[in-house]
Amino acid sequence: MNLVLRRVAAMLPALIGVVVCIFVLTRVLPGDPARTLAGDQADPSVVAKIRTDMGLDRPLHIQLVRYFSDLLHGNLGFAWHTGHSVASDFASRLPATVELALVALVIALLAGVPLGVISATRRDRPVDHAGRVFSLLGASMPLFWLGLMVIVVFYNKLGWAPAPLGRVAEGINPPTGITGLYLVDSLLTGDVVAFRSALSHIIWPALCLATGSTAIIARMTRSAMLEVIGQDYVRTAVSKGLKPSVVTLKHALRNAAPVIVTISGLQFGQLMGGAVITETVFTWPGIGSYVVQSVLATDYAPVQAFTLVAAVVYLAANLVVDLVNARLDPRIADA
Amino acid sequence: MKRTVLALAAATALAVSGCAANANSNSNSSAKEDAGDTLVAAYSEGGKTLDPAEANDVTSDTFVVAAYDQLVTYARTEDGGKPKAKTDQIVPMLAESWKASANNTSYTFKLRADAKFQDGAPVTADAVVKSFDHIKASSSASFLYKMAGIAKVTKVDEQNVKIDLTAPNHLFLQILPMYSFSIIDMDKVAQNGGAKWLATNTAGSGPYKITKWDPSTEAAMARNDSYWGDKPKLGQVNVKFIAEASNRVQLLKKGEVGLALEVPPKDVQSLKAADGVMIDSRAGNKILFFAMNNKIKPFDDPRVRQAVSYAIPYDKLLNDVMKGQASPMKSSVASSTPGFSDAGYTYTHDLDKARALLAQAGLPQGFSFDFTLGSGFDDWNDDAVLIQAELAKIGVKMNIKKMARPQFLEALETKKVQAYITRWTSFVNDPGYHLGLLLTSQGSSNYANFSDPVVDKAWQQAATEPDLAKRNKLYGAAQQEINVKAPWAYLYEYNIVVAHRAGLDGYTSYPDGIVRFFQLSVTK
Numbered sequence: 001m002n003l004v005l006r007r008v009a010a011m012l013p014a015l016i017g018v019v020v021c022i023f024v025l026t027r028v029l030p031g032d033p034a035r036t037l038a039g040d041q042a043d044p045s046v047v048a049k050i051r052t053d054m055g056l057d058r059p060l061h062i063q064l065v066r067y068f069s070d071l072l073h074g075n076l077g078f079a080w081h082t083g084h085s086v087a088s089d090f091a092s093r094l095p096a097t098v099e100l101a102l103v104a105l106v107i108a109l110l111a112g113v114p115l116g117v118i119s120a121t122r123r124d125r126p127v128d129h130a131g132r133v134f135s136l137l138g139a140s141m142p143l144f145w146l147g148l149m150v151i152v153v154f155y156n157k158l159g160w161a162p163a164p165l166g167r168v169a170e171g172i173n174p175p176t177g178i179t180g181l182y183l184v185d186s187l188l189t190g191d192v193v194a195f196r197s198a199l200s201h202i203i204w205p206a207l208c209l210a211t212g213s214t215a216i217i218a219r220m221t222r223s224a225m226l227e228v229i230g231q232d233y234v235r236t237a238v239s240k241g242l243k244p245s246v247v248t249l250k251h252a253l254r255n256a257a258p259v260i261v262t263i264s265g266l267q268f269g270q271l272m273g274g275a276v277i278t279e280t281v282f283t284w285p286g287i288g289s290y291v292v293q294s295v296l297a298t299d300y301a302p303v304q305a306f307t308l309v310a311a312v313v314y315l316a317a318n319l320v321v322d323l324v325n326a327r328l329d330p331r332i333a334d335a
Numbered sequence: 336m337k338r339t340v341l342a343l344a345a346a347t348a349l350a351v352s353g354c355a356a357n358a359n360s361n362s363n364s365s366a367k368e369d370a371g372d373t374l375v376a377a378y379s380e381g382g383k384t385l386d387p388a389e390a391n392d393v394t395s396d397t398f399v400v401a402a403y404d405q406l407v408t409y410a411r412t413e414d415g416g417k418p419k420a421k422t423d424q425i426v427p428m429l430a431e432s433w434k435a436s437a438n439n440t441s442y443t444f445k446l447r448a449d450a451k452f453q454d455g456a457p458v459t460a461d462a463v464v465k466s467f468d469h470i471k472a473s474s475s476a477s478f479l480y481k482m483a484g485i486a487k488v489t490k491v492d493e494q495n496v497k498i499d500l501t502a503p504n505h506l507f508l509q510i511l512p513m514y515s516f517s518i519i520d521m522d523k524v525a526q527n528g529g530a531k532w533l534a535t536n537t538a539g540s541g542p543y544k545i546t547k548w549d550p551s552t553e554a555a556m557a558r559n560d561s562y563w564g565d566k567p568k569l570g571q572v573n574v575k576f577i578a579e580a581s582n583r584v585q586l587l588k589k590g591e592v593g594l595a596l597e598v599p600p601k602d603v604q605s606l607k608a609a610d611g612v613m614i615d616s617r618a619g620n621k622i623l624f625f626a627m628n629n630k631i632k633p634f635d636d637p638r639v640r641q642a643v644s645y646a647i648p649y650d651k652l653l654n655d656v657m658k659g660q661a662s663p664m665k666s667s668v669a670s671s672t673p674g675f676s677d678a679g680y681t682y683t684h685d686l687d688k689a690r691a692l693l694a695q696a697g698l699p700q701g702f703s704f705d706f707t708l709g710s711g712f713d714d715w716n717d718d719a720v721l722i723q724a725e726l727a728k729i730g731v732k733m734n735i736k737k738m739a740r741p742q743f744l745e746a747l748e749t750k751k752v753q754a755y756i757t758r759w760t761s762f763v764n765d766p767g768y769h770l771g772l773l774l775t776s777q778g779s780s781n782y783a784n785f786s787d788p789v790v791d792k793a794w795q796q797a798a799t800e801p802d803l804a805k806r807n808k809l810y811g812a813a814q815q816e817i818n819v820k821a822p823w824a825y826l827y828e829y830n831i832v833v834a835h836r837a838g839l840d841g842y843t844s845y846p847d848g849i850v851r852f853f854q855l856s857v858t859k
Binding site: 030031032033035036037038039040041042043044045046049050053080081082083084089092093148151152155156163164165166170280281283285289290293296297298 | 375380381383384385386391392474475477478481534535549550551552553573575576577578579581582585586588589591711739740741742744745747748757759762772779780
């Protein structure tokens with residue numbers, strides 16, 4: 001518990017730094033948000049009026065102070081290009097992205113870890129080479145192209161995938177909202193109809209999104225396992241006559257686990273970022289596509305809020321990684 | 336930790352055993368619309384606002400037109416068997432008739448007695464007056480209010496409203512049918528805390544009720560069963576927002592959506608060949624032009640600008656870039672705008688003429704210039720590269736500088752960009768509006784610094800000329816002068832492309848590119 005508090009306190013300066021940096025960055029970027037919003041036919045007087053409404057006519061330091069005081073009041077600002085407050089936009093979109101990233105991470109772990117273990121135990125055999133080729137392909141596959149291909153092949157040609165239109169099929173009500181994660185909510189309310197529909201919709205974009213992470217997790221697992229397998233205690237376990245499967249899973253994998261947990265935490269952040277492209281291709285109503293729109297519209301508030309949320313997610317993921325590793329390896333907790 | 340897991344498991348078990356009502360436990364009880372009554376449409380983006388006076392993008396405008404009525408509206412006509420708008424003929428809507436004063440400086444509108452807002456309140460003279468106040472105070476539509484020349488709006492009695500103008504103004508009646516000039520139940524707005532509420536809610540008398548609007552995913556509208564006018568045939572319209580054009584095309588081919596907008600030219604051919612898909616591709620008034628800054632050398636010499644106009648590979652742009660989904664542009668005003676004239680337009684792709692003109696201008700070796708390319712539209716990119724290659728043949732070096740769109744708009748405003756291409760749709764389909772903004776010395780969007788006394792004078796005279804024939808003569812003279820002086824090279828006029836399933840009837844093409852869903856019906 002002490003560790004948690006210490007870590008959270010240490011995060012605050014980092015967060016403040018991020019907020020100030022992104023504030024200054026958005027303000028020095030070229031492009032006038034008021035003009036973008038007004039369109040190219042609007043009279044300069046209209047643009048000036050919008051600038052006043054947005055508070056952009058005030059000096060920069062005043063704007064920064066106002067932004068901080070708004071933040072402390074829990075106000076993330078107003079998204080001009082959607083006409084809603086950023087908080088309400090985030091509330092409706094963030095769960096979709098988190099769910100997508102989580103499902104992709106689960107897929108990447110379920111596929112990547114066994115792949116890495118098998119590659120390590122069958123080093124330099126055909127299986128290992130196949131794993132290496134797959135990892136190279138997976139890590140270098142352009143997400144955009146992969147997503148479009150999946151839609152063309154599995155939706156258009158084969159008809160296995162549902163129409164790439166949001167999180168559940170047309171005519172099916174989303175599950176009653178509890179967490180905002182459709183899969184979890186539909187399980188909690190026993191809504192089989194919604195669960196099946198949500199699963200069939202999330203699985204394709206999640207598979208695309210998971211490809212790169214699967215490759216990276218597989219490679220890292222392999223190298224971590226190889227390092228462990230060479231250690232004395234593993235040799236001891238083998239010479240004691242333990243079954244190879246027990247040695248691999250109980251002794252070797254247990255000791256390689258911290259590395260895998262660390263990389264998974266980093267990958268979760270990566271997946272949130274990768275969601276930007278996947279969401280655009282699959283018309284997934286998440287935060288990624290929303291932020292792209294905000295950047296194109298030079299809409300400051302959502303971009304700032306996203307950076308803040310991303311920083312929090314990253315720091316939280318790091319914290320979770322450290323805590324899990326501390327449970328796995330007592331030596332880390334004392335460090 | 337273990338305890339939470341147990342609690343969760345228990346909760347799940349309880350829920351599964353039927354204690355919790357879930358969203359789909361009675362999914363069949365919601366009345367299923369029969370297929371002929373519902374339309375699913377695919378748009379590229381979700382719009383910004385539902386406030387009629389703030390809307391200025393096609394998606395937002397579409398919902399406004401569905402939920403609100405205006406005092407007057409555009410007539411419809413047939414064109415080769417297909418319905419289209421006749422924007423220079425204004426017909427009654429909420430106003431059943433109107434009278435202009437002898438000197439055309441004030442109009443009195445008589446309201447229909449039977450028109451009601453969607454929640455039952457009558458459409459009164461008060462509502463009209465308050466709606467105009469809302470427009471006047473808005474950010475987006477206030478400049479149209481000025482352009483219409485409205486001095487004041489007063490209630491005569493419950494059914495009559497008088498609008499005084501600052502001077503006779505032929506744009507006035509043409510601006511009134513716009514979505515911006517919707518009549519709003521302002522009392523309802525006041526009850527809900529003021530104009531901000533209109534950004535995400537509607538208070539109109541229109542044919543559809545907006546039942547859902549989430550700009551990131553979808554919107555839905557349902558027929559207003561107590562509509563005072565012709566009942567819409569479609570009971571339900573669902574609009575999906577799909578950014579990826581190839582997805583819109585595939586969904587239409589598979590029949591998941593019944594109508595799709597913004598189909599890229601390259602996909603039009605494949606859709607034409609698809610079973611059960613119809614393409615409606617007709618001229619709108621959206622134009623694309625190559626502007627040269629008339630105040631920056633060497634473009635201050637009309638002969639240099641003419642030379643560039645002769646060097647543009649017009650056919651390549653139309654066929655290779657736009658795949659035939661555009662038509663030649665022969666004046667600064669779109670050909671579908673009433674009052675269009677191509678007098679004085681002589682430009683073809685003729686490099687010899689271009690070289691001769693450059694030699695006359697004292698630049699036989701050519702010159703080099705900076706061209707700013709704004710992001711956001713694929714065709715601009717291709718056009719710029721093709722034009723660059725042609726200009727190179729006459730010794731002119733065009734340095735392409737790319738810019739993100741927000742930056743591009745900001746750069747244009749400085750009026751210091753040497754050359755650029757941009758598209759333009761005039762909200763009011765009238766040469767006075769169009770030229771006034773773009774090509775008069777005072778025009779707020781005259782980013783190419785074109786300034787010509789002949790054009791300015793003709794435009795000023797036309798602004799207060801009530802006689803249509805005389806007015807068009809003046810606009811014709813202005814267009815001729817512009818065509819000769821060539822402040823822009825005209826690239827093309829975009830078609831408005833709407834792809835829909837066979838069996839969808841009633842689609843009417845409007846120059847503003849907005850689909851009026853209440854005109855549609857599905858027969859299959």
